[in-house]
Amino acid sequence: MLSxxxxxxxxxxxxxxxxxxxxxxxxxxxxxxxxLTGLAHWMRHQSEExxxxxxxxxxxxxxxxxxxxxxxxxxxxxxxxxxxxxxQQALEHEQSVTRMIHELREQAVKEHxxxxxxxxxxxVKEQVEEEKxxxxxxxxxxxxxxxxxxxxxVDGDLGxxx
Ligand code: MG
Numbered sequence: 001m002l003s004x005x006x007x008x009x010x011x012x013x014x015x016x017x018x019x020x021x022x023x024x025x026x027x028x029x030x031x032x033x034x035x036l037t038g039l040a041h042w043m044r045h046q047s048e049e050x051x052x053x054x055x056x057x058x059x060x061x062x063x064x065x066x067x068x069x070x071x072x073x074x075x076x077x078x079x080x081x082x083x084x085x086x087x088q089q090a091l092e093h094e095q096s097v098t099r100m101i102h103e104l105r106e107q108a109v110k111e112h113x114x115x116x117x118x119x120x121x122x123x124v125k126e127q128v129e130e131e132k133x134x135x136x137x138x139x140x141x142x143x144x145x146x147x148x149x150x151x152x153x154v155d156g157d158l159g160x161x162x
Contacts, residue, residue, distance in 0.1 A: 001064065001065050001066075002061065002064045002065070002066035002113070002116070003111055003113065005107065005111070006066075006104075006107060006108060006111060006113055006116055007061065007066040007067060009103075009104050009107060010057050010060065010061050010066070010104070010116070011061070011068065011069050011070075011071060012071070012100075013057055013100060013101070013104055014054045014057045014058055014061075014068070014070070014071075015070070015071040015072075015073060016097055016100055017050050017051070017053040017054035017057065017097075018050070018051065018054045018073050019073050019074060019076070020047075020050040020053075020093060020094075020097060021047045021048070021050035021051040021054065022047075022073055022076050023076040023077075023089075023090075023093060024043045024044075024046045024047035024050060024090065025043070025044065025047040025076075026076040026077065026078055027043045027076075027080065027086045027089075027090065028040045028041075028043035028044040028047060029078070030078070030079065030080045030086060031043055031083065031086060034083075036083055036151070036155045037155070037159060038154075038155035038156050038157065038158045038159025038160075039083055039086070039154075039155055039158050039159075041158070041159045041161065042158040042159065042161050043086075043090075045161050046090075053123070053126070056119075056122075057119075060115075060116070060119050064115060064116070077089075083141055083151065084138065084141040084142065084144075087134060087137045087138045087141055088138055090134050091131065091134040091135055091138055094127065094130045094131050094134050095131060097127060097130075098127040098130075098131060101120060101123045101124060101127055102124070104116075104120055105117060105120040105121070105123075105124060108120060137154075137158070140154050141154065
């Protein structure tokens, strides 16, 4: 059985994952609107992945006899200043999600909730990957600078994400 505190924190985390999904979908729309269809494809894929993170936590609450209480999701920004701005913001968002996951895991450790702790270990590893991927793209877009040919190369590359 989940403690009320962990149950509530898991519901808050579900909301954060859905917000990430919403944010990346909005970023995808922006990238598409400026003709960067590869970046748009990548962000759309990322949006789906965040939704699957939310569902993983959703299922954990259910498996543990807790109560899923879905919360309202804020409106994400619709306008961004550049492709680099998009990915910088995505990286910052992932860093804040990482902090939330770590706090949640610390709470599970404190309460000796081993099942939640193990569940969250997956997320701890996943966040390392998410930050690395977003950070690498930020670095590449910084190298691109004002070079449109280079930008289209990065766009083509990200467009090939399966
Ligand atoms: Mg996530």
